[in-house]
Amino acid sequence: MSVVAVVLAPEGTPGSGVDELMGCAVEAARATGGELLALVLAGTERTALAPTAERLWRLGARRVFAAADPALRDSDAGALVAALAGLVPETGASVAVLDGDPLGAQVGPRLAMRLGAASVTEVVEVRGVDGQILWVRPIYGGKAMAAVRARRPRTVAVVRPRVFRAPAAMQEGPVPADAVVHLSLPAGALGGARPRVVERRAGSSEGQKLEDARVIVSGGRGVGGPEGFEALRRLAEVLGGAVGASRAAVDAGWAPAHLQIGQTGKIVAPDLYVAVGISGASQHLAGVSGARHVVAINKDPEAPIFRAAELGLVEDYRKVLPLLTDRLAQALGRGGDAARAS
Amino acid sequence: MHLVVCVKQVLDPEMSPRDFAIDPATKRPVAGKAPLVISTFDEIAVEVALKLREAAGSGTVSALSLGPKSADEVLRKAMAMQADRAVRIEPGSLGEPDAVQTASALAAAIRERLWPADVVFFGRQAGDTDGGQVGLMVAEILGLPVVTHAIGVRPGEGGKLLVERETRDGVEVVEVAAPVVVTVTNAPSNVPRIPKVKDVMAAHRKPIDVVELPALPVPEESRQSWAEIADLFVPAQDHRCRMMEGDSVEARVDALVRAILDLKVL
Numbered sequence A: 001m002s003v004v005a006v007v008l009a010p011e012g013t014p015g016s017g018v019d020e021l022m023g024c025a026v027e028a029a030r031a032t033g034g035e036l037l038a039l040v041l042a043g044t045e046r047t048a049l050a051p052t053a054e055r056l057w058r059l060g061a062r063r064v065f066a067a068a069d070p071a072l073r074d075s076d077a078g079a080l081v082a083a084l085a086g087l088v089p090e091t092g093a094s095v096a097v098l099d100g101d102p103l104g105a106q107v108g109p110r111l112a113m114r115l116g117a118a119s120v121t122e123v124v125e126v127r128g129v130d131g132q133i134l135w136v137r138p139i140y141g142g143k144a145m146a147a148v149r150a151r152r153p154r155t156v157a158v159v160r161p162r163v164f165r166a167p168a169a170m171q172e173g174p175v176p177a178d179a180v181v182h183l184s185l186p187a188g189a190l191g192g193a194r195p196r197v198v199e200r201r202a203g204s205s206e207g208q209k210l211e212d213a214r215v216i217v218s219g220g221r222g223v224g225g226p227e228g229f230e231a232l233r234r235l236a237e238v239l240g241g242a243v244g245a246s247r248a249a250v251d252a253g254w255a256p257a258h259l260q261i262g263q264t265g266k267i268v269a270p271d272l273y274v275a276v277g278i279s280g281a282s283q284h285l286a287g288v289s290g291a292r293h294v295v296a297i298n299k300d301p302e303a304p305i306f307r308a309a310e311l312g313l314v315e316d317y318r319k320v321l322p323l324l325t326d327r328l329a330q331a332l333g334r335g336g337d338a339a340r341a342s
Numbered sequence B: 001m002h003l004v005v006c007v008k009q010v011l012d013p014e015m016s017p018r019d020f021a022i023d024p025a026t027k028r029p030v031a032g033k034a035p036l037v038i039s040t041f042d043e044i045a046v047e048v049a050l051k052l053r054e055a056a057g058s059g060t061v062s063a064l065s066l067g068p069k070s071a072d073e074v075l076r077k078a079m080a081m082q083a084d085r086a087v088r089i090e091p092g093s094l095g096e097p098d099a100v101q102t103a104s105a106l107a108a109a110i111r112e113r114l115w116p117a118d119v120v121f122f123g124r125q126a127g128d129t130d131g132g133q134v135g136l137m138v139a140e141i142l143g144l145p146v147v148t149h150a151i152g153v154r155p156g157e158g159g160k161l162l163v164e165r166e167t168r169d170g171v172e173v174v175e176v177a178a179p180v181v182v183t184v185t186n187a188p189s190n191v192p193r194i195p196k197v198k199d200v201m202a203a204h205r206k207p208i209d210v211v212e213l214p215a216l217p218v219p220e221e222s223r224q225s226w227a228e229i230a231d232l233f234v235p236a237q238d239h240r241c242r243m244m245e246g247d248s249v250e251a252r253v254d255a256l257v258r259a260i261l262d263l264k265v266l
């Protein structure tokens, strides 16, 4: 049973999840004993695909199937599904894995339905049992793990971001001439009416992207209001980090939705995650399992966040944050103004 | 305008992990004290549908659920919020359906009982299985386009709809022609309304249209599970949190500052 890693690059270059996707695909191929393949679908000219194809080969794909068409550039998920429904069978693979970014998460189940394949999402681990794959994924908001077994000849699996590591071994040397196979898009894949974007509003571009932040100061319902988030922002500034939020804080309107961290928000992996007034619901923790160190400030000693944190402080955050901001600013010799303003 | 909202009854997703346990025999969670509730994002989907009906000035909102008799409660919840009518698919002996079985049943009921529809709404994922699959699969079965991560829908020009959707770092508005599947995520603008007491009481008197699953035209292969849960377990957790000690807030904060600096990540 060969395994194909499906890389979606409608804008031309693949997203940041390619290494992790290949990491998962390597394990899946090992579990089945099959060959590892890759398929890249890109909104570029065919000639622009060479670097991506080479990268996928280095990451372990024995053969890279490439389909390019500039018309994919402003296609929606529906067009990608239509194209993949033709292309995936051409690779001969019976297992397809996709990165679980918003696009991949949308394409996976639809593609599975089209192919009559078993579908599994949010995969965090691959287990091989007698040449068969068990796809392990969190369920019940992360309170439990389910091992899912396909009951169809084909499977489409979507990988949870920021869980798998890049493959340990890389293929070296020149890429063999026959390693890259160009495919054409199936006829009609790009036709049909589709949703059209008529307006785009970027969220506040202040600070850095949560996904890239090395430090995140995150607030929950316990922060109590927008002023509280100002105090969090000052601490984040001193630490050179970004501000995040729980769902409760987003729903209250204290932080924009794109700052939500958790299962249905951003999945982050900072070196330091400071949770302020966050109870630590499993759905929130699902977004921070990749953090190296978690610090929790909460006035309730029983809050579940203390079971996920490494350092804990039981206190009303209002008493803690100005002091903490000041002392860290002093210790780090930075953000003096920001600290004084608090 | 006819708006269908699919709603699922789930074990309260907010229950504490401390109260969560799995029955080793059935490989299902033990319900225990946790209540059964309407799945979080489905409740938001009801809210988004109701707001669209209000913006359009008229229309019907139908709530649809696949589930046993107890699922009547989530349909009544939707009606208490002011959905107009409710249909429940009685699964009979189906057991715990997977995403394909669920999507096939819902699609068949929509086609048989609720068509034509302009929008079929779903939550972005269920509060128990967290799969995020059923809405997408229903769209495939019905051959409809999908807009995901929607936070609001309003009528546009020429009978089209304008769907406001969350992107990675902001919001975009897409224009789409009905019929369409829309999956909904949370935002400050779509926090579900709390029904009035009189509406809760009225909802209890409203009829619920029950359809038997075996009577629905579902293809034979989609009556089977395509992906089964072979094992279910609670991951081991042996985490120890170091609590900051000290006689005063200042002392505890100082301890925290030292501990944070000791991590050597700043």
Ligand SMILES: Cc1cc2nc3c(=O)[nH]c(=O)nc-3n(C[C@H](O)[C@H](O)[C@H](O)COP(=O)(O)OP(=O)(O)OC[C@H]3O[C@@H](n4cnc5c(N)ncnc54)[C@H](O)[C@@H]3O)c2cc1C
Residues within 6 Å of the ligand: A141, A219, A220, A221, A222, A223, A245, A246, A247, A248, A249, A260, A261, A262, A263, A264, A265, A266, A276, A277, A278, A279, A280, A281, A282, A283, A284, A287, A297, A298, A299, A300, A303, A315, A316, A317, A318, B013, B014, B040, B041, B125, B126, B127, B128
């Ligand atoms: C399918 C699904 C997906 C979800 N996805 C997400 C997600 O992606 N992200 C997410 O965050 N949630 C998500 N949730 C919601 C999640 O279950 C919780 O409801 C949410 O995380 C709670 O947010 P909170 O911790 O801020 O609020 P609460 O649970 O209300 O906790 C507030 C905390 O603040 C503390 N506090 C109060 N006042 C103070 C004070 N003055 N000083 C210090 N501490 C104080 C309290 O002790 C309490 O622990 C999801 C839920 C479902 C069902």
